[in-house]
Amino acid sequence: MIAGVGAAGGLLVPGYIKGLPPTYGHILRMGDNLTYSAQRILLPSRRAVREYSHKDISSFPAIGTTDPASPHIPNRSDAYGPLRKGGFGDWRLSVEGLVARPGTYSLADLKRFPSRTQITRHTCEEGWSAIAEWTGVPLARVLEAAGMLPTARWVNFYSFDQWADSIDLHDALHPQTLLAYGMNGRDLPVPHGAPVRLRVETQLGYKSIKFLQRIVVNDTFDDGGKNGNIQNGWSWYAGI
Amino acid sequence: MLDQLTAEAAITAARPALETVGHARWVRVSHWLLTASILVLAFSGFVILMAHPRLYWGETGNNLTPALIELPISRNHRHGGWVDPEPIGGPPSAISANRTYSIFNQNGWGRSLHFLAAWFVVVPGAFYVVAGLVSGHFRRHLWPRLRESRPRIFWAELINHLRLKVPTATGGPDYGLLQKCAYCGVVFVAMPLAVLSGLAMSPTVAAAYPFLQGVLGGFQSARTIHFFTFVAIMLFAIAHVIMVIASGFRRQMRGMTMGR
Numbered sequence: 216m217i218a219g220v221g222a223a224g225g226l227l228v229p230g231y232i233k234g235l236p237p238t239y240g241h242i243l244r245m246g247d248n249l250t251y252s253a254q255r256i257l258l259p260s261r262r263a264v265r266e267y268s269h270k271d272i273s274s275f276p277a278i279g280t281t282d283p284a285s286p287h288i289p290n291r292s293d294a295y296g297p298l299r300k301g302g303f304g305d306w307r308l309s310v311e312g313l314v315a316r317p318g319t320y321s322l323a324d325l326k327r328f329p330s331r332t333q334i335t336r337h338t339c340e341e342g343w344s345a346i347a348e349w350t351g352v353p354l355a356r357v358l359e360a361a362g363m364l365p366t367a368r369w370v371n372f373y374s375f376d377q378w379a380d381s382i383d384l385h386d387a388l389h390p391q392t393l394l395a396y397g398m399n400g401r402d403l404p405v406p407h408g409a410p411v412r413l414r415v416e417t418q419l420g421y422k423s424i425k426f427l428q429r430i431v432v433n434d435t436f437d438d439g440g441k442n443g444n445i446q447n448g449w450s451w452y453a454g455i
Numbered sequence: 456m457l458d459q460l461t462a463e464a465a466i467t468a469a470r471p472a473l474e475t476v477g478h479a480r481w482v483r484v485s486h487w488l489l490t491a492s493i494l495v496l497a498f499s500g501f502v503i504l505m506a507h508p509r510l511y512w513g514e515t516g517n518n519l520t521p522a523l524i525e526l527p528i529s530r531n532h533r534h535g536g537w538v539d540p541e542p543i544g545g546p547p548s549a550i551s552a553n554r555t556y557s558i559f560n561q562n563g564w565g566r567s568l569h570f571l572a573a574w575f576v577v578v579p580g581a582f583y584v585v586a587g588l589v590s591g592h593f594r595r596h597l598w599p600r601l602r603e604s605r606p607r608i609f610w611a612e613l614i615n616h617l618r619l620k621v622p623t624a625t626g627g628p629d630y631g632l633l634q635k636c637a638y639c640g641v642v643f644v645a646m647p648l649a650v651l652s653g654l655a656m657s658p659t660v661a662a663a664y665p666f667l668q669g670v671l672g673g674f675q676s677a678r679t680i681h682f683f684t685f686v687a688i689m690l691f692a693i694a695h696v697i698m699v700i701a702s703g704f705r706r707q708m709r710g711m712t713m714g715r
Contacts, residue, residue, distance in 0.1 A: 242571070243564055243567035243568060243571060244567070245571075246567055246568075246570060246571030246574065247567055247570070249571075249574060250570050250574075254657075254659050254660070258659060258660065258663040259663050262662045262663050263662065264658065264661065264662040265661070265662075265665055265668070267514070269545065270546060271514065271515075272544070272545030272546060272549050273515040273517075273520060273545075273549055274517060274519035274520050274543075274548070274549050274550045274551065274552075275517070275519070275543060275549070275550075275551050276517050276518055276519055276537070276551065276552060276553075276554065277551050277552065277553050277554075278553075278554050281553045336514055336515065336674060338656075338658055338674060339507075339517075340506075340562050340566060341506045341507040341558070341560060341562065342503065342504070342506060342507030342509075342678065343507050343509075343516060343517035343518065344514065344515045344516060344517065344674050344675060345515050345517050346514065346515050347543070347545070348544070348545065398543065398544070399543050399544025399545045399549070400544050401543075401544050404541075404543065404551065406539075406551060406553055407551070416658065416662075417658050417659050417662050418658055418659070419658060447563070448563040448564060449563045449567075450563075450566065450567050450570075453658075454657065454658055454659035455566075455570055455657045455658075455659065455660075
């Protein structure tokens with residue numbers, strides 16, 4: 216325990232250990248990295264989160280972007296409106312970067328993978344929580360199909376509403392991390408990220424980004440620039 | 456009158472012989488480190504609570520479900536700004552709706568500051584508990600002695616404290632029964648509960664140790680318990696400062712800083 220905390224404490228000195236999210240000399244970001252490292256070092260790895268029963272499904276606020284085609288938002292997408300009109304038949308998810316077989320997947324392609332349905336709790340950084348049933352393909356299956364290379368370390372996600380975010384392989388290969396296309400037995404509604412959103416059940420809600428457009432596998436950390444969490448003053452790691 | 460006199464005599468008899476030694480250095484260092492960290496946690500915790508000033512019991516709770524307690528502490532309180540409610544499958548009562556207003560939310564730095572400060576409670580706190588056990592500090596100074604553990608002494612001390620009639624400061628750890636009970640309550644009940652209910656809210660920790668949320672009654676219950684332990688610790692802190700002033704502020708501060 217003391218050795219673990221000591222080892223994690225060493226990470227407070229930026230640059231000593233490579234491959235962590237950048238801190239830009241910000242003390243709060245160093246704290247985020249300390250918590251991230253400590254949780255990865257000290258906690259048993261890849262335990263499943265609790266799954267609930269159908270009667271536990273609750274009301275679920277839709278927050279953040281609820282329609283990427285809305286003309287009233289600065290992060291609107293010109294491409295999203297026509298895709299939605301066509302029932303997302305022309306929607307494609309691009310999977311690229313450190314994969315042997317980069318390519319695109321239609322909604323039908325994703326639905327051909329063995330699906331997984333799970334009833335889990337969504338925990339928002341604001342303080343509220345909600346339970347819903349999610350159906351989708353485990354991200355690990357898609358990365359496997361694309362032939363993720365052994366040098367891969369991070370999986371980056373880009374959305375129609377111009378968000379960029381990433382997770383490490385610990386969470387990317389977690390069996391409950393889904394590319395979800397169904398919610399409560401129906402198609403994923405637009406306010407909740409149609410046609411496909413990410414579900415990262417081991418982190419707070421904001422990591423489960425909606426309106427997925429592109430997945431990029433990396434070996435170096437990419438903070439997403441002005442579209443990512445860190446440069447917007449938020450912790451990249453939200454497993455706490 | 457006679458009753459009170461005998462009670463006071465009992466208190467005096469129960470009090471251990473005046474020790475000339477002050478607070479140990481590790482006690483003083485832990486005290487101020489933990490004080491600073493707890494104050495930062497209280498402040499950042501309040502900022503986090505302002506983003507969603509509603510408390511619930513169980514696993515779920517949000518603006519579309521009834522609250523156990525609504526705290527009037529930010530513009531997010533009773534805003535009423537939700538539109539387009541629609542059923543989303545599951546039980547008929549389950550709906551979704553969009554937010555129409557921009558909420559107060561400073562959790563970007565609020566949460567990160569909270570978790571950074573938490574390290575400065577957990578690490579010095581663990582050191583304090585180990586040192587307290589090993590050095591015998593808990594046994595000798597904090598744990599109530601058998602001969603003083605009588606309800607009559609407790610009540611008499613409580614009444615005296617409410618009247619601000621407290622013994623003059625000695626600058627050392629020769630505590631009365633009520634003081635011992637308060638310190639033990641903070642060290643062995645409130646702080647561990649605050650840490651555990653805080654950890655229980657972490658998705659990764661909850662996945663690793665599901666019993667944490669289980670024993671606390673669910674995620675939202677853990678959040679509500681976390682809030683009330685904060686309230687209890689803040690009430691203790693206020694009472695503690697009042698008693699420090701009432702018993703001799705300068706003497707007490709010298710005792711907890713210089714140790715004499």
